[in-house]
Amino acid sequence: MSQSSTAPPALEMAGVTKSFGGVQALQGVDFVLQPGEIHGLVGENGAGKSTLMKIIAGVYSAGGGSMTVDGREVHFRSPRDAIAAGIGMVHQELSTVPDLTVAENVFLGKQPVDRAGFVSWSKMRSDARRQLADLGLKVDPRQRIGSLPIGLQQLIEIARVVFSGARIIILDEPTSALSPPEVELLFQVLRRLRAAGKSIVFISHFLDDILRISDTVTIFRNGRRVATSPAAAIGKGWVIEQMIGRGHADLEESYTGEIKLETKPAAPVVMRTEGLGFGRAFQDVTMDIRAGEVLGIYGFMGCGQIELARALFGKINPDRGRFIVGGKPRRLRNTAAAHRAGIAFVPESRRSMLFGQEPIYKNVSISILDRIAGVLLRPAVERKLAGRQVEALGIRPPNVEARLGALSGGNQQKVALAKWLNFPPDVLVLSEPTRGMDVGAKDDVVRIVRRLRDEGLAVVVMSTEPETVLSLADRILIMKKGEIVREFGDGTVTKDRLLEAA
Amino acid sequence: MSIPVEQARVDAPLGTMLWLRNQMRNIAPFATLLCLVLFFSLASPSFPTLDNLANILTQISVTGIIAVGLTFVILCGEIDLSVAAVANATGIVVAYFTAQDSYVNIANMPLPGWAAILLGLASCAILGLVNAFGLTLVGIPSFIMTLAMMQIGAGISALLVRGQIAYAVPPVVSTLGSGSVGGVPWIVLLLGVFLLVAHVVLGYTRFGRYVYMVGGNREAAEYSGVNVKKILNAVLVISAVCAGVAGMVGVAHFGSAQQNEFDTYLLDSIAAVVVGGTSLFGGRGGIGNTIVGLCVLGVLNNGLDHVQIDSFLKILIRGLILLAALVINVYAQRLRDSEARTGG
Numbered sequence: 001m002s003q004s005s006t007a008p009p010a011l012e013m014a015g016v017t018k019s020f021g022g023v024q025a026l027q028g029v030d031f032v033l034q035p036g037e038i039h040g041l042v043g044e045n046g047a048g049k050s051t052l053m054k055i056i057a058g059v060y061s062a063g064g065g066s067m068t069v070d071g072r073e074v075h076f077r078s079p080r081d082a083i084a085a086g087i088g089m090v091h092q093e094l095s096t097v098p099d100l101t102v103a104e105n106v107f108l109g110k111q112p113v114d115r116a117g118f119v120s121w122s123k124m125r126s127d128a129r130r131q132l133a134d135l136g137l138k139v140d141p142r143q144r145i146g147s148l149p150i151g152l153q154q155l156i157e158i159a160r161v162v163f164s165g166a167r168i169i170i171l172d173e174p175t176s177a178l179s180p181p182e183v184e185l186l187f188q189v190l191r192r193l194r195a196a197g198k199s200i201v202f203i204s205h206f207l208d209d210i211l212r213i214s215d216t217v218t219i220f221r222n223g224r225r226v227a228t229s230p231a232a233a234i235g236k237g238w239v240i241e242q243m244i245g246r247g248h249a250d251l252e253e254s255y256t257g258e259i260k261l262e263t264k265p266a267a268p269v270v271m272r273t274e275g276l277g278f279g280r281a282f283q284d285v286t287m288d289i290r291a292g293e294v295l296g297i298y299g300f301m302g303c304g305q306i307e308l309a310r311a312l313f314g315k316i317n318p319d320r321g322r323f324i325v326g327g328k329p330r331r332l333r334n335t336a337a338a339h340r341a342g343i344a345f346v347p348e349s350r351r352s353m354l355f356g357q358e359p360i361y362k363n364v365s366i367s368i369l370d371r372i373a374g375v376l377l378r379p380a381v382e383r384k385l386a387g388r389q390v391e392a393l394g395i396r397p398p399n400v401e402a403r404l405g406a407l408s409g410g411n412q413q414k415v416a417l418a419k420w421l422n423f424p425p426d427v428l429v430l431s432e433p434t435r436g437m438d439v440g441a442k443d444d445v446v447r448i449v450r451r452l453r454d455e456g457l458a459v460v461v462m463s464t465e466p467e468t469v470l471s472l473a474d475r476i477l478i479m480k481k482g483e484i485v486r487e488f489g490d491g492t493v494t495k496d497r498l499l500e501a502a
Numbered sequence: 503m504s505i506p507v508e509q510a511r512v513d514a515p516l517g518t519m520l521w522l523r524n525q526m527r528n529i530a531p532f533a534t535l536l537c538l539v540l541f542f543s544l545a546s547p548s549f550p551t552l553d554n555l556a557n558i559l560t561q562i563s564v565t566g567i568i569a570v571g572l573t574f575v576i577l578c579g580e581i582d583l584s585v586a587a588v589a590n591a592t593g594i595v596v597a598y599f600t601a602q603d604s605y606v607n608i609a610n611m612p613l614p615g616w617a618a619i620l621l622g623l624a625s626c627a628i629l630g631l632v633n634a635f636g637l638t639l640v641g642i643p644s645f646i647m648t649l650a651m652m653q654i655g656a657g658i659s660a661l662l663v664r665g666q667i668a669y670a671v672p673p674v675v676s677t678l679g680s681g682s683v684g685g686v687p688w689i690v691l692l693l694g695v696f697l698l699v700a701h702v703v704l705g706y707t708r709f710g711r712y713v714y715m716v717g718g719n720r721e722a723a724e725y726s727g728v729n730v731k732k733i734l735n736a737v738l739v740i741s742a743v744c745a746g747v748a749g750m751v752g753v754a755h756f757g758s759a760q761q762n763e764f765d766t767y768l769l770d771s772i773a774a775v776v777v778g779g780t781s782l783f784g785g786r787g788g789i790g791n792t793i794v795g796l797c798v799l800g801v802l803n804n805g806l807d808h809v810q811i812d813s814f815l816k817i818l819i820r821g822l823i824l825l826a827a828l829v830i831n832v833y834a835q836r837l838r839d840s841e842a843r844t845g846g
Contacts, residue, residue, distance in 0.1 A: 334724075334729060335726075335727050335728070335729075336728060336729035340727075344727075345725060346725075347725055352719075352721040352722055353725045354722055355719050355722055357786070358715075362711070362715075366715050366722075367728075369711060373708045377708055
């Protein structure tokens with residue numbers, strides 16, 4: 001890199017702290033971003049990297065510490081302030097408007113206008129075409145953006161941030177939805193931006209990507225910055241060790257080693273799907289779900305597994321195929337029917353499973369009220385059963401009256417699991433069971449899932465994070481563009497082979 | 503009133519301020535009620551009397567019975583705009599199947615009293631089912647669905663009476679609507695029974711818990727295996743049946759059955775529920791809140807008659823009070839949301 005040593009850093013943060021309702025998310029973090037640098041940011045979920053980026057982008061305000069941009073101290077009160085200071089953020093979830101054209105999306109909110117104040121469509125199209133071409137993207141600006149592949153949409157979104165004048169660009173998990181060629185395209189774009197003097201923060205779980213594209217890598221663990229190093233000087237093993245610390249063998253293995261799968265082909269099939277299809281989301285899904293086995297389903301974001309998980313729990317009704325539960329065909333008309341058929345589900349978003357304003361015990365009892373109450377409620381029984389799970393899962397605080405919203409993410413996830421555990425279902429479907437958790441909570445989830453499996457439950461784990469699937473599953477299905485394309489049954493598997501197959 | 507306004511939550515680590523903030527939707531309506539009572543008592547010597555208390559209770563009873571059903575719907579985060587129309591239609595159906603005096607020019611079909619009452623209850627239940635069908639099966643938002651039902655109810659009323667007025671209703675209905683026992687009007691007792699039953703259902707039954715959970719987070723209820731559509735169907739039928747009962751006794755109470763008789767009751771009953779502090783977004787509030795809301799409205803309507811005030815100004819004042827209640831309602835919700843965010 002060629003920057004004079006006298007130039008101030010593009011961004012410098014010193015001693016930044018942030019806490020959410022008693023949970024310390026950032027503890028005195030220092031962070032320096034040089035002009036013309038691609039800076040990789042890694043860490044487990046909940047390590048604090050996203051929180052730091054949201055502070056930079058003005059979404060959160062810091063609890064303490066200082067921040068300078070180009071050597072000038074700044075205090076952002078809103079994302080608008082951050083944008084004005086030249087900071088642009090591209091979130092993991094697309095924020096493009098699917099029904100508008102590429103050009104309209106690129107110029108969203110600041111369309112070029114002619115003298116009379118009307119939108120100048122031709123100028124907008126030609127500008128969009130030229131600017132996208134500058135980044136090496138060949139797209140017809142007249143196309144509806146929703147009709148393009150997700151990867152291309154994401155690149156266009158990055159382009160939008162660049163065109164809006166951002167000099168510091170934050171990319172949160174930009175590659176998780178991308179196919180390998182799209183990742184290459186993204187890297188080309190990033191290199192062009194670097195050459196143009198822009199500074200880029202690149203957050204990703206894909207360590208190989210990080211090490212390949214970054215100039216500098218910073219590692220977060222439990223709300224602290226634990227290391228910063230030139231990317232060329234470090235290896236993957238070292239990064240992983242910094243990320244998760246020592247003494248989490250299972251988890252570490254899921255990043256590095258070969259995982260020995262323990263398929264149980266002899267175990268009874270408790271649920272079977274035959275030729276399941278739902279619109280364009282997934283097609284022809286046939287699979288066996290066996291008692292005492294954890295079935296992992298891995299695929300990139302948007303591969304249809306979210307919809308498949310919902311279909312298994314009756315939330316969406318597939319238009320083709322059928323379910324066979326306990327040897328008999330069953331229609332899962334709604335979630336109540338799936339619940340009666342012995343299926344339980346924990347969705348990827350805790351908020352869509354839990355009642356933040358209610359105490360723990362009401363959150364736990366809601367799904368078993370039909371078993372423990374007649375017409376009248378029996379609050380004493382509810383509290384007792386909830387208390388049993390609070391103890392068994394080590395939920396903190398150990399008080400069934402505690403308001404759910406006051407719990408940490410990991411504890412909320414445990415409550416979501418606890419809903420089903422008083423009367424164990426036959427099939428437990430978990431979508432992204434460890435998303436957004438710190439290492440300790442992840443260990444807990446792995447332990448709980450293994451215990452349930454050993455008790456004879458059939459568990460289905462769906463995730464877009466290969467580590468999650470690898471650390472939990474006994475058998476792995478790979479889902480790609482709505483279809484099951486591969487099964488890893490016996491023998492060993494590595495993260496690389498998983499990624500390759502997807 | 504001995505029914506508690508939504509039991510205080512056991513939140514040990516919370517400070518007093520936080521507790522007050524959480525309880526704002528319960529405290530504000532109660533404070534409003536106290537202020538109004540105090541004001542009218544000072545402004546008019548005829549206001550704070552036992553007779554007038556009985557007056558107020560009688561005046562709020564028809565609104566109250568409708569509001570009981572609406573409480574269920576609003577707790578689920580839905581709305582029922584057809585309650586007044588359903589009340590009107592049911593009242594007219596009952597009168598239609600009762601023998602009218604010869605000077606009443608309606609082609610009615612006299613049936614025994616019990617049959618007329620059953621037909622009335624059946625018709626409001628059916629109208630409620632149609633609402634439920636539209637909401638959960640077709641997927642029409644309740645706001646629009648019940649708006650259509652409002653017209654349908656008005657249409658049924660119009661067709662049956664054709665601009666005429668009926669007077670006779672079955673004796674039981676007549677007693678409930680306009681009789682009294684030991685000096686207490688039956689209609690007030692009926693309201694008391696409705697409030698009590700609804701309070702027990704909402705607070706102590708499985709169904710009541712589902713209502714709160716569906717209102718608190720519909721998606722989470724669904725992912726917990728609750729049949730959300732069934733709950734929504736049930737609350738819309740409950741709402742329609744409550745409205746129907748209110749319509750029957752209301753007709754007896756007013757002494758006549760005619761078109762557009764209940765029109766003002768739609769706003770009054772929604773106002774009672776919302777002014778009482780039940781969240782418009784669902785999941786928070788209850789019968790205790792509705793009772794306070796009813797009293798606020800009742801005291802306001804009655805009190806304004808006791809002080810010398812321009813009767814046109816009364817309407818404006820009511821509107822302003824409703825606006826204030828809405829501001830508090832939405833503000834309390836925002837406090838709750840921001841807290842949920844920091845927690846999650």
